[in-house]
Amino acid sequence: MFKTVTTAPYKDQKPGTSGLRKKVPVFQQENYAENFIQAIFDSLEGFEGKTLVIGGDGRYYNREVIQKALKMAAASGFGKVMVGQGGILSTPAASNLIRKYKAFGGIVLSASHNPGGPTEDFGIKYNIGNGGPAPEKITDAIFARTQVIDTYKIADVADIDLDAIGTFDLAGMTVEVVDPVADYVTLMEELFDFPAIKAHIAGGFKVVIDSMGAVTGPYAVEILEKHLGAPAGSVRNSTPLPDFGGHHPDPNLVHAKELYDDVMSPTGPDFGAASDGDGDRNMVVGKNMFVTPSDSLAIIAANATLAPGYAKGIAGIARSMPTSAAADRVAEKLGIGMYETPTGWKFFGNLLDAGKATICGEESFGTGSDHVREKDGLWAVLFWLNILAVRKESAYDIVTKHWAEYGRNYYSRHDYEEVDSDAANGMVTALREKLSTLPGQTFGALKVEAADDFAYNDPVDGSVSKNQGIRVMFEGGSRVVFRLSGTGTSGATIRLYVERYEPDASRHGIETQEALADLIAVADEISELKKRSGRDAPTVIT
Structure with missing residues (x-):
C-alpha cells in the first residue's frame, strides 16, 4: 500500500x-x-x-x-x-x-x-x-x-x-x-455588521468586486450577492480558472485597471474592489478615490470599532517596514502598540498570537487581523463596506477627512520586474557599502538624516531578522526604501518605496508622483537604479 x-x-x-x-x-x-x-x-x-x-x-x-x-x-x-x-x-x-x-x-x-x-x-x-x-x-x-x-x-x-x-x-x-466557502462566511458574519451593509446596498449603494478569474469568486458571490443582496453579476470574473482566464491576478492599478476606470466613470459603481490569485490581497477604490494599501490599513484601524468583531477596540497595529507610517499616527492617537516588521506575513504571527497586535497590513495590498494568520482580501473589503455603511459617507470623504485629522503620507511603490539577478544584487551590495557615508549628505532640499539595512528584533521570541531592506531617511519624515522581492519566479524584482509626510491639509490635493518627484530622483541618484537595472522606468507603479 x-x-x-x-x-x-x-x-x-x-x-x-x-x-x-x-x-x-x-x-x-x-x-x-x-x-x-x-x-x-x-x-x-x-x-x-x-x-x-x-x-x-x-x-x-x-x-x-x-x-x-x-x-x-x-x-x-x-x-x-x-x-x-x-x-x-x-x-x-x-x-x-x-x-x-x-x-x-x-x-x-x-x-x-x-x-x-x-x-x-x-x-x-x-x-x-x-x-x-x-x-x-x-x-x-x-x-x-x-x-x-x-x-x-x-x-x-x-x-x-x-x-x-x-x-x-x-x-x-x-x-x-x-x-471551501461555508466556514469562512460564518466567520465574516461574526466580524461584520451584515444587516447594516445589506441595508446600505439595498438603499442604492452599488458595489462591484473583480475576482480576476481566481479563488475568491465563490466566496465573493456567496457573501456579496447571496448574503448582502447585491445584484447578480456584481462579482466579476467569479469562476476560478487554471489560467485565471488570462488575467494577471494582481489587484493593482495596472492589472485591475478596467475596474478602476469603471468606478471612476460618472455612471460607474460607488465602490469597487479586486482580489488576487489566492484571496489574500485586495484593492479598494471609491468614486474619485483610489485608497492606497497604507491608507487603507490606517483607516481600518482608526474605524475598527464600527465593526462588531472589533467593537471593544484593538490592542495594537503592525505593519511591514516598507508600508507607510500612516498607521503609526493612528496608533499614537489611540495609545496602542505600533510594530514595524520585515515584509512577510509570517512576521505578524507572534504579535497576533501574543495579543500585542489586532490589525496588520502590508503596502503590497495585504491587510488582515487576528481572525486568521494570513492577510485576507475579502475581509478588508467587508471592513470597508462596514465602515461605509455605518458612516454613510463616500470613500472619498472618509479618506480626505482622515488626512485632515492625521496628515497625509504621500506614498508610492515602483517595481522593476524581472531584472537580471546579478545586476539587482550588485545594486543592493553597492548601496550597503555606502550606507555609512549617506547621513549628513544633502541632495537639493533633502538632507539625509539616517540610513540603514533594516533589522527586526521580534519582541515575542527574541529572534533577529537582518538585511530586510535598505532605508534612507531624510529630515522632516520623508524616506526611500530599496528591497528585492521574494515573490517572483524569474530574475529579480527591485522595489523602490517612496514616502513623504504632509501635515498641511491645503497640500493634500497634489498628484502623488508629483509630490514625490524629488525623492524619486534622489533615490535613483543614490542607488543608480535605472543604470544598474537597464530600465528607463518601472514596470509597475502603485
Missing part, C-alpha cells in the same frame, strides 16, 4: 517569503513536488494521527499536486486531511480551517498574485498550527532537508474524487472533502 521511492535532491528548493514558487514545468520535473512535500513532513515532529489541511487557488497543476500531497500525508502518518472541494481553498480560508478545527498545520498550493497556466507559476507553502506561514526556523529546516533528500514515501492507491463533498478512506487515512 505504501512505497518508498528513491530520489535525488534539487538544489533550487529554498522557500521565499511565501513558500517555494517556480514555473509549472519546474514543478513537473520528476519527483520535484514530491521532494519538497517530503522535506516538509521530514522537518515536522509530532503529527502522527493529527489533521492536515490542504487546498489551493485552483491554478494549473493544483489538482495533481493535491493528489500527491494526500497520498504522501497518508504514508507519513497523518490521521486525517481536510481538503477543499475541487482542491479550492483561499489562503485566508485555509488559515481559518486550520485554526477552527485545530489542525496540526496545512499545505497551501498557490503562487498568490503571480500568473497561472501551463508555463506560468505554481507554489507550495506550509502553514503551522496557528494558521500562519511557517517561521524561518521551519523553512530553513525544510530547505536543508531538500538538499540531502534521497527517498520519499507515498501511498500506492487511486486518486480521491476532489469534487464530491464527503469523507473517504485513503490508505487508512481519513480524507474529508469540505465546502
